Amino acid sequence: xxxxxxxxxxxxxxxxxxxxxxxxxxxxxxxxxxxxxxxxxxxxxxxxxxxxxxxxxxxxxxxxxxxxxxxxxxxxxxxxxxxxxxxxxxxxxxxxxxxxxxxxxxxxxxxxx
Amino acid sequence: xxxxxxxxxxxxxxxxxxxxxxxxxxxxxxxxxxxxxxxxxxxxxxxxxxxxxxxxxxxxxxxxxxxxxxxxxxxxxxxxxxxxxxxxxxxxxxxxxxxxxxxxxxxxxxxxxxxx
Numbered sequence: 001x002x003x004x005x006x007x008x009x010x011x012x013x014x015x016x017x018x019x020x021x022x023x024x025x026x027x028x029x030x031x032x033x034x035x036x037x038x039x040x041x042x043x044x045x046x047x048x049x050x051x052x053x054x055x056x057x058x059x060x061x062x063x064x065x066x067x068x069x070x071x072x073x074x075x076x077x078x079x080x081x082x083x084x085x086x087x088x089x090x091x092x093x094x095x096x097x098x099x100x101x102x103x104x105x106x107x108x109x110x111x112x113x
Numbered sequence: 114x115x116x117x118x119x120x121x122x123x124x125x126x127x128x129x130x131x132x133x134x135x136x137x138x139x140x141x142x143x144x145x146x147x148x149x150x151x152x153x154x155x156x157x158x159x160x161x162x163x164x165x166x167x168x169x170x171x172x173x174x175x176x177x178x179x180x181x182x183x184x185x186x187x188x189x190x191x192x193x194x195x196x197x198x199x200x201x202x203x204x205x206x207x208x209x210x211x212x213x214x215x216x217x218x219x220x221x222x223x224x225x226x227x228x229x
Contacts, residue, residue, distance in 0.1 A: 041223070042222045
């Protein structure tokens with residue numbers, strides 16, 4: 001079963017606005033990662049947050065992690081048309097042994113010019 | 114430094130044929146992962162390999178699917194006797210020694226398999 005569930009499934013905003021996407025997961029994790037996928041392309045790693053971290057920034061990206069609620073959020077500030085893509089959270093479940101990521105179903109973000 | 118290479122980018126096979134998907138990891142990476150993505154869905158883990166070893170194949174269907182990562186050459190994901198349900202995008206990712214837990218993985222552009 002899917003570990004991560006993203007919310008919302010689709011989001012459409014105006015350029016310049018902030019976009020917030022949420023991810024919930026079921027089991028304890030080593031870390032949580034966010035990836036971006038442009039239509040028909042591979043995934044690009046955005047940011048990794050470890051289970052002992054609560055917040056992380058990278059440029060216009062801000063990620064939070066609440067392990068007590070098993071949830072994370074990705075905030076993109078001052079959105080641009082080029083941010084249009086699907087965004088996936090991926091968890092590294094604790095105790096799984098192997099180095100595999102478990103992906104959610106993604107949020108499709110559309111930035112309108 | 115070239116990224117993860119996958120070929121072919123698009124592959125069309127008739128039902129019952131074999132599909133071979135290739136993946137060359139980033140230079141210096143010895144860990145390879147294969148994922149499958151159905152339309153409008155996230156990626157699902159299939160198999161994790163190191164050179165000449167399958168470490169975790171818990172996401173691989175028990176029949177018709179196999180993977181290898183030989184000492185020389187690319188990693189190969191092989192699907193025998195393809196069926197329409199195998200139509201999907203197959204992504205390969207690589208990483209350096211991930212240490213404890215799964216770190217950042219670098220993804221290839223994917224192979225889109227269509228079974229007619």
